[in-house]
Amino acid sequence: MLLAVGAILGWLVVGQAANRQPDIVGLKNAPPSFSHLFGTDQFSRDVLARVLVGAAISLSIGALSVLFSTLVGTSYGMIAGYTGGRTEVIMMRALDGLMSIPRVLLLVAVLTVWRPGLPGLIFLIGATGWFTVARLVRAEVLTIRDSDFVVAARALGASSRATILRHLLPNVAAPVIVSATLGVGNVILLEAGLSYLGIGAQKPTPSWGSIFLDGVDYGLAAWWVLLFPGLAIVATVVSFNVLGDALRDVLDPRQVHLARPLPESTP
């Protein structure tokens, strides 16, 4: 199954190499045919081309946002977990507070009044997604903070924080990688939804969600404009989820033996 995942992912990644720009031809709203595999939309753009370009866009938005949120979240979590004491408590409480704002509502609100371009979008999605990572990292740090090798390293005079981080970081990496992989899937879903509402990628940028938005007006008549981007999203997200699960099985076998489950990195 892992191979199937790799294959799907590979196909999707290679797909962006065919970065054909959507161009206007004399065909309007044509159903899928041999010359246009996915049909055309109301502006006579080839849907297949748009979906492929959309792959590049959605994937990069996903990857970059997750990169950002992982970096921020990991740093925050490590600092919180390692410092301990009052600082940690304050930091975690702040985190709890921030987590109580529903992500979608906040994004809707902020994107309504500020209309950033793609970089702004990536920043905002990343900025709202680092909380779970932070919590995860802090939990991990807590479990290894007092283990022998850390204590030994400090005793040996490695008191500079940088060195400690070099010991902690590799051990924290495993769940972070899993969380990041699953996170990309979630971000893709999120970004598609936001674009569908009109506050994500703007026209004519064909992120999968905005292809959708264009097609919604024609509903049943031009169902292919709705179906294919949707399928693309599903396929991609499924692959990421499967990949994430597989990674988790590989990297973190000890989870199964714990008496109580660790908090999961779910949406």
Next chain:
Amino acid sequence: MRRAFVARLWQSLIVVAVVTAISFLLIHAAPGDPFSYENSRISIAQRDQLRAEAGYDKPLPEQFVRYTWRLLHGRFGYSFPHHAYVSELLAATIPRTLALAGISLLLSFLLGMAVGVLQAARRDGWFDRISSSVLLVFYSLPDFWAALMAALVFAQWWHLLPASGMTDPMHDYMPFWRALGDRLSHFVLPCATLTLLTVAGIARYQRTAMLEVLPLDYVRVARAKGVPEKSIVWRHALRTALAPMITLLGVLFPALLGGSVFVEKVFQWPGMGLLAVSGIESRDYDVVTATVIVGSLMVIAGNLIADLLHAALDPRVRA
């Protein structure tokens, strides 16, 4: 325990205050204001006058103070596009969203837990594998796409259920039972879609929780004693596995509020999500701010309740 609870309450209040501040600042600090649009129907002087009346020409800190003051009095502001006070709009829409999200959550939990338990009971059996794959697909569906597909299939192709709104236009004229049926039929699709999306996550979580409980010693003892398998799984093991599910509630609630935005948009279900989305087109600052604040309030309240439940279920948690 009471002291811990009171402390939590205080913290929650602080969180609410901070969230309000953040929401307000994020939204009102943006360039422009609700009156920035060029509108040929009113003159610039009139527009500036409206802006002054609504208070948007004052410096930001002053706006903030005024807003907070009004908020404490329960006034969320005025929505120009809707020609109504935001509090009224909220009062109308929140119950609808709560109904949708609440029932979906309930159904998701019941279904999800059942599925998760069954999966764990016969691990790697045919049910486990098939349902895991199916659930994985559901988990990966985009909210709005699932909703649209459901609307297409059930409303347009099969003409089974209505595709949008909460009631039929003729609703008020229908006899009671017909009206009730009408409401229910409008409720089914959005609720089902929302449920489907959440079930997957819950089932996966429940499965993991159960898998960790089942190998434990007391379960084996019970089995050795001859307690029937069904009772072991559904009563003894499940009770222990329930606790982490409560924590899941805390994580799910904000996600559900977010997800309902998309579902409400597609099905035109007149709830809070739709209200928020309607603010997008029209730059409705007050509505949008209020949505974020109220949403956070609901999440915080939900978390408090979840904590209470958790403490009630698990004596170890009580401080």
